[in-house]
Amino acid sequence: MLQVKNLHASINNKEILRGINLEIKAGEVHAIMGPNGSGKSTLSAVIAGNETYEVTEGDVILDNKSLLEFAPEERAHKGIFLSFQYPIEIPGVTVTNFIKTAVNETRKANGLEELSAKDMLKLIRAKADLLELDRKFLSRSLNEGFSGGEKKRNEIFQMAMLEPKLAILDETDSGLDIDAMKVVANGVNKLKNKDNAVLLITHYQRLLDYITPDFVHVLYNGKIVKSGGKELALELEKKGYDWLK
Amino acid sequence: MNKFTEDDLKKDLENKEYEYGFYTDIEADKFPVGLNEEVVIAISKKKKEPEWMTEWRLDAFRIWKEMEEPDWANVTYKKPSFQDISYYSAPIQKPKLDSLDQVDPELLKTFDKLGISIDEQKRLSNVAIDIVVDSVSVATTFKKTLNEKGIIFMPISEAIQEHPELVKKYLGTIVPKGDNFYAALNSAVFSDGSFCYIPKGVTCPMELSTYFRINEGGTGQFERTLLVADKGSYVSYLEGCTAPQRDENQLHAAVVELIALDDAEIKYSTVQNWYPGNAEGKGGVFNFVTKRGLCEKNAKISWTQVETGSAITWKYPSCILKGDNSVGEFYSIAVTNNYQQADTGTKMIHLGNNTKSTIISKGISAGKSQNSYRGLVQVGKRAKNARNFSQCDSLLMGDLCGAHTFPYIECKNKTAQIEHEATTSKIGEDQLFYCNQRGINTEKAIALIVNGFGKDVLNKLPMEFAVEAQKLLEISLEGSVG
Numbered sequence: 022m023l024q025v026k027n028l029h030a031s032i033n034n035k036e037i038l039r040g041i042n043l044e045i046k047a048g049e050v051h052a053i054m055g056p057n058g059s060g061k062s063t064l065s066a067v068i069a070g071n072e073t074y075e076v077t078e079g080d081v082i083l084d085n086k087s088l089l090e091f092a093p094e095e096r097a098h099k100g101i102f103l104s105f106q107y108p109i110e111i112p113g114v115t116v117t118n119f120i121k122t123a124v125n126e127t128r129k130a131n132g133l134e135e136l137s138a139k140d141m142l143k144l145i146r147a148k149a150d151l152l153e154l155d156r157k158f159l160s161r162s163l164n165e166g167f168s169g170g171e172k173k174r175n176e177i178f179q180m181a182m183l184e185p186k187l188a189i190l191d192e193t194d195s196g197l198d199i200d201a202m203k204v205v206a207n208g209v210n211k212l213k214n215k216d217n218a219v220l221l222i223t224h225y226q227r228l229l230d231y232i233t234p235d236f237v238h239v240l241y242n243g244k245i246v247k248s249g250g251k252e253l254a255l256e257l258e259k260k261g262y263d264w265l266k
Numbered sequence: 267m268n269k270f271t272e273d274d275l276k277k278d279l280e281n282k283e284y285e286y287g288f289y290t291d292i293e294a295d296k297f298p299v300g301l302n303e304e305v306v307i308a309i310s311k312k313k314k315e316p317e318w319m320t321e322w323r324l325d326a327f328r329i330w331k332e333m334e335e336p337d338w339a340n341v342t343y344k345k346p347s348f349q350d351i352s353y354y355s356a357p358i359q360k361p362k363l364d365s366l367d368q369v370d371p372e373l374l375k376t377f378d379k380l381g382i383s384i385d386e387q388k389r390l391s392n393v394a395i396d397i398v399v400d401s402v403s404v405a406t407t408f409k410k411t412l413n414e415k416g417i418i419f420m421p422i423s424e425a426i427q428e429h430p431e432l433v434k435k436y437l438g439t440i441v442p443k444g445d446n447f448y449a450a451l452n453s454a455v456f457s458d459g460s461f462c463y464i465p466k467g468v469t470c471p472m473e474l475s476t477y478f479r480i481n482e483g484g485t486g487q488f489e490r491t492l493l494v495a496d497k498g499s500y501v502s503y504l505e506g507c508t509a510p511q512r513d514e515n516q517l518h519a520a521v522v523e524l525i526a527l528d529d530a531e532i533k534y535s536t537v538q539n540w541y542p543g544n545a546e547g548k549g550g551v552f553n554f555v556t557k558r559g560l561c562e563k564n565a566k567i568s569w570t571q572v573e574t575g576s577a578i579t580w581k582y583p584s585c586i587l588k589g590d591n592s593v594g595e596f597y598s599i600a601v602t603n604n605y606q607q608a609d610t611g612t613k614m615i616h617l618g619n620n621t622k623s624t625i626i627s628k629g630i631s632a633g634k635s636q637n638s639y640r641g642l643v644q645v646g647k648r649a650k651n652a653r654n655f656s657q658c659d660s661l662l663m664g665d666l667c668g669a670h671t672f673p674y675i676e677c678k679n680k681t682a683q684i685e686h687e688a689t690t691s692k693i694g695e696d697q698l699f700y701c702n703q704r705g706i707n708t709e710k711a712i713a714l715i716v717n718g719f720g721k722d723v724l725n726k727l728p729m730e731f732a733v734e735a736q737k738l739l740e741i742s743l744e745g746s747v748g
């Protein structure tokens with residue numbers, strides 16, 4: 022589904038991604054771990070098309086087509102979803118209004134009709150229930166004054182609404198309490214099927230107890246320095262990253 | 267200077283009348299350019315006004331002649347030459363078109379974006395409407411309902427004829443002839459406008475626009491509005507139109523006077539979308555407006571405005587809170603793009619006890635535009651327990667535009683409570699990327715963010731107007747980030 026080939030990316034002429042190779046197949050769950058500043062969020066931003074990063078070499082391919090020429094919203098329409106490490110506030114725009122716009126824009130781009138207000142509301146309620154979101158939450162301004170955990174839960178709610186092909190979850194687990202993490206993990210697992218894929222970025226083994234990865238990669242200094250199965254995460258938890266340097 | 271007696275003037279005029287074909291039916295029913303007493307008299311005569319009205323205009327003209335154009339606003343422009351303007355032009359008969367195919371496609375595109383119905387599109391662009399009967403009958407139904415309640419709603423020129431006692435009693439009481447340069451000019455030469463009277467205890471059963479919009483396509487250059495809500499009455503009045511208003515008249519100077527007697531409430535909403543000039547800043551309407559309302563005991567006036575048009579806007583809808591417990595509100599969104607300049611705000615004059623005012627102003631600047639908020643909160647010596655809350659937020663798009671806030675407070679009574687909050691923010695790259703990542707393109711994202719920013723004001727608009735106003739904001743900012 023997704024292939025990242027020898028990807029180099031920089032910001033202000035400073036190279037941050039230094040030749041990343043990664044292949045994610047439909048139905049798989051991949052986890053990326055790695056020390057602070059190793060480039061995990063940068064990788065997710067580049068896949069999603071953030072234009073502040075310059076791709077200097079390599080390619081990102083979705084379903085055999087390069088994504089690089091597409092704008093962020095076009096990539097979103099093709100099924101790329103990024104749960105932000107630091108979700109952004111948009112004052113005055115309610116969660117409902119925002120997600121409604123997102124869903125309808127994506128549907129239109131894919132040649133589908135906009136959802137009627139009634140169907141939209143039904144869908145929003147169903148997904149809110151799945152993530153045990155309080156209804157009141159839906160009429161609040163997007164991320165404004167949300168607690169850290171609420172922001173993350175709201176990201177996964179949006180993911181559930183958009184049903185992406187590839188979901189990249191950038192440290193969605195950090196800031197969640199134990200119960201919230203179970204809820205979020207449960208939500209992700211329910212949405213998971215053989216046609217989509219998940220890329221988890223995390224610092225902790227804990228999340229991987231709930232969402233079992235098929236592969237674990239270690240990103241260090243802009244490169245993937247080791248890949249393995251889920252047992253690699255346990256090993257990292259014990260030994261840290263020093264042995265990989 | 268002019269030593270003519272009135273008789274001389276009249277004679278002179280009669281001759282000129284012929285010369286310029288005042289009463290003939292040639293297509294452009296326009297006065298020669300320039301302004302002097304003769305022209306003022308001619309305007310009055312043309313409208314068959316009673317003598318007191320003619321005198322009133324002349325008095326205003328004499329005051330105006332002695333005044334100088336103000337230049338304290340934070341706008342720069344080449345001052346119009348008042349002698350190069352024609353002061354009266356009857357609604358020129360635009361050519362009747364047979365179908366929308368004959369209308370400027372750009373205009374139609376905008377109509378579509380605004381979601382204006384085909385029938386209304388036709389009306390606005392002067393295409394013959396096949397369902398004329400329908401709209402006439404709708405208007406008639408409105409008229410009947412209003413009549414039953416004793417509500418007077420008619421062009422001010424008709425009101426001068428039919429209800430001289432009311433017009434005479436209230437005209438110029440809130441905005442005196444010599445109030446300011448543009449108000450004086452308007453008083454001398456106003457072309458037409460609306461008059462509205464709501465009798466005691468009557469709640470006007472409809473928004474007074476629906477009717478208005480069916481009956482009047484455009485508005486004049488020097489519009490005059492007088493609205494009187496008698497004791498205990500209520501009215502919601504909508505002025506303007508979201509459809510783009512193209513006009514050859516560069517200068518617009520309107521006056522609006524509101525009078526809310528004891529326990530009355532007036533809600534006055536405006537959407538203004540005059541031609542702002544092109545992207546290079548050429549052309550565009552200069553809009554200098556004086557709007558003011560008076561509140562008697564327990565009365566309430568709220569001004570809500572969405573301003574997106576005009577090259578230059580100069581406008582301060584104000585409330586004089588004369589009666590005890592009266593309430594004044596001002597909710598405003600002003601958008602400037604390209605080279606537009608807006609200097610707008612409000613004055614809240616607290617004279618009665620326990621008077622309350624709220625000001626919420628949202629300025630959005632894009633392109634190379636300048637957007638200023640100017641507000642005055644004044645508390646008189648005898649006004650006990652006055653309260654004001656002001657919030658002025660500015661949203662900037664790009665680095666070339668400007669937002670300015672000038673809050674003035676003059677408080678002469680210690681019991682007053684005055685609060686002022688101001689914020690300035692920018693649409694961030696990170697906000698746009700976040701929206702983009704959710705499949706929302708940048709244009710749409712800006713609209714979403716801007717509508718969120720203006721929500722507190724948009725919420726105050728009557729429902730149908732609010733939806734159009736939101737779309738209008740979207741269109742006004744199109745192409746402002748790229």
Ligand SMILES: Nc1ncnc2c1ncn2[C@@H]1O[C@H](COP(=O)(O)OP(=O)(O)OP(=O)(O)O)[C@@H](O)[C@H]1O
Pocket residue numbers: 032037055056057058059060061062063064106
């Ligand atoms: N806009 C930027 N300007 C300058 N440097 C940047 C910018 N964005 C990222 N970087 C740098 O790129 C490197 C990688 O950052 P990134 O956010 O991708 O790390 P990360 O692996 O996600 O770290 P963390 O675990 O702390 O989230 C860091 O050294 C960071 O300082």
Ligand SMILES: [Mg+2]
Pocket residue numbers: 061062063106191
């Ligand atoms: Mg990160």
